[in-house]
Amino acid sequence: MNDIKVTVIITPRDRYSGVIECIENLYKVTEQPFLLKVLDLDYPKVIKKQLIKLLATKDNAELIEMGLIIPMEAMRKVRDDITTPYVMFLDNDSNVTENWLPPLLEVAALDNVAVVNPLTLEKAGVDVGAPLRNHLFTNEITFLAIKDEDYLIEKKHLRRALPEDIPTEVTPSEMFELHGVLFNTEILKKLELPQMVIREHIDIAMQLKKMGYKIFSQPKSIVIFDNLGTRMEYSDMRFFFFRWKKSLTWQASRLFEQRWGYKFYAEQAMYHWVFRRRIFLYCRWLHIPISAANFITRIAAKIKTMIKPVWDPVQDPEGKSINFYTNKEF
DSSP states (O other): TTTTTEEEEOOOOOOOOHHHHHHHHHHHHHHHHHHHEEEEESHHHHHHHHHHHHHHOOOOEEEEEEESHHHHHHHHHHHOOOSEEEEEETTTTTETTTOOOHHHHHHTTTTTTEEEEEEEESSOSSSOOOOOEEEEEEEEEEEETTTEEEEEEETTTTTTOOOOGSSSOEOOOOOOOOTEEEEEEHHHHTTTSSSSSSSSSHHHHHHHHHTTTEEEEEEEEEEOOSSSOOOOOOOHHHHHHHHHHHHHHHHHHHHHHHHHEETTTTHHHHHHHHHHHHHHHHHTTOOOHHHHHHHHHHHHHHHHHHSOOOOOSSSSHHHHOEEHHHOOOO
């Protein structure tokens, strides 16, 4: 067991279903030895039985019951049980692809590297776009001053670009996302893991920046996540609405503001994002095709913003924002 370098931890993000496919795919495409911890955040009985049966056939896997908690709390609770040099956090609606691990480990072995992003692609789902497009290659944190107050903006580079248009070189990044990401375990254990459902990856990235650690994106490793396109079961929707309820997202924003002294420009847009996804999920639950579901969602969102507009006082705020780290004392 001493030659095992990575533990894979699978946790729900937006749904429960998909976890069996995620696990089976992981074993199918991963040649290197690994340990697996599957976090049970109150899986329905049917899926729980499937998990127990599947993991009973694996000598490197365990199911850890945690009850209905948010993913960051689960991450915090499992962290001290990680014994390998590296840990891959993988959402249960995401799938790794062939040869995903060696490129990540190659970059992770470099000096002062805390996090390595795979190239994260999203399937067709909520929002119109190509059947498979870029979700995250690299990103940065910028800010914009409005009435003497600075608002942070997360800028994703090459958002929704086609996979063939993504650079192939290892590239520095200021942040990551938790659909699938590799951490140096020793560094992970030094971090605070805040009780957040949004912006948690930005909080962690800012901590790493203060500590002098590096984040890289490795596009030779690819993770593909389901952008809510697959129809949810009723139990999935129960978890989604718990995970994204307004009180938790609002509390996460206030906690970030308390910890770092900044608000996010897109805070109200995030609440609107959740509303749009609720409509989309109901449509898909009713077996409405993705294209029609997106159309209905756009109409509902437009009506909502006519009644209660989303705060957005600046035209092209992302284009007018400037890099946070190079323009602020941090």
